[in-house]
Amino acid sequence: MVSNVKSIDSVLMLHFATYSANPPLYKILEQASTLGGRPIGMVDIEQILAISPLYKIVRVDELLTIGFQTARKDRDRISAFLEDLNHWIKTNTNKLEMSKVELSTIMTRHTSPPRRIMKPRSARSSPVKKKKFDELKNMKSKFEFLEKDAQIERSNNQGLSLLDRIKLKESKAKEEVSAKSLETKYQEYLTGKVCDVYDIIYQLYKAQPDQFKSFSMARIIQVVKDSLEHPLDEQEISDIVKLIALKLIKYNLIEKNNIQILRVRDLNREEDLKLFELTPSCA
Incomplete structure (x- = not known):
């Protein structure tokens, strides 16, 4: 049992070195089993908690999580557990099996707050209100952008009209075909x-x-x-x-x-x- 506590403590300390939230109980038991080289299950954690309240079990919705008890964080946890275990043995000499505690009787419950569901905004709706007839106004900026775009287009097309550009493209194509033919x-x-x-x-x-x-x-x-x-x-x-x-x-x-x-x-x-x-x- 002491080796189980050592394995669980080691895995928990590794977890809290990176994360602050309590990890799932099943995950810690799996990792502790791998570390200790033997299976550690729910019965084992119930027996440990029956001897000493080393861990805090919290039920978040349907998930059981595990963490250190605040009062036990700064003490030598293994030594404290050995003291509690020896005390239990002395006071329960007639028992053939280790005691265990039902997790449901000691766990605390925590419910996640419901997520706020936002109403989808219609594609037609806009967060910015437009004044009536805004789009009909002859704003100077509109004409400035149009004139600028037209100048850029004329520059890119070397001042040629659409028909002239088509003729030029056809002429170049014929020249390429002629060159290939030669x-x-x-x-x-x-x-x-x-x-x-x-x-x-x-x-x-x-x-x-x-x-x-x-x-x-x-x-x-x-x-x-x-x-x-x-x-x-x-x-x-x-x-x-x-x-x-x-x-x-x-x-x-x-x-x-x-x-x-x-x-x-x-x-x-x-x-x-x-x-x-x-x-x-x-x-």
């Missing part, structure tokens, strides 16, 4: 020339015995221009080489000292051209 056509044009440029680089590759072969962009451009019946300009040749390098990991385009160098290895004409959906007989 870019698409250019890419298609470059793809159509991939076979010619690839074959020339392939011949340069086959002419050298080394596994890794390097060619400057300037040399590639010159050889391509000299080899084709209908020459490409330098920018087109450069773009085609870059397009091939994007598709083939065997093409490694690097820049060194402001000079572009193409390094190639393990070329396979038939397999490489398939990546561009071109047949080996494209040339």
Whole structure:
């Protein structure tokens, strides 16, 4: 029984170190059971209170709470309980069971005050009374805000009317479509020339015995221009080489000292051209 008191006291002191309100009795008994390593229930608390009034039981509505008795707070509680327990044993030598007290006979009752229910305010109602005809007055502030908003809107729209803004938006959309169309056509044009440029680089590759072969962009451009019946300009040749390098990991385009160098290895004409959906007989 003494160990039960120690467990309950420890849990209560931990609770009151943080909170001021009395905790639920069932919660304290659960925590004390965990701390003491044995179950502590309602019978145990009734037996403890029959020996010594260490705790105050308060019923709040339907919930039992527990707290320290004010008169016992500043004393050595365990020593006080031992004194009361020894006194009970001396005066009850003929009893085979410990006494217990019904909690209902010693508890105090406390009822929570009823909550005030506020009447919901109608959406139409307003806490501020408006004077009659207020909304009809030509107040200067109304026109100032309207004028300011109009100025901001004109500034954001660059002074254009709604119709002008629609036309401008349509014009920009057409320009974007046109630009995309030109870019698409250019890419298609470059793809159509991939076979010619690839074959020339392939011949340069086959002419050298080394596994890794390097060619400057300037040399590639010159050889391509000299080899084709209908020459490409330098920018087109450069773009085609870059397009091939994007598709083939065997093409490694690097820049060194402001000079572009193409390094190639393990070329396979038939397999490489398939990546561009071109047949080996494209040339």
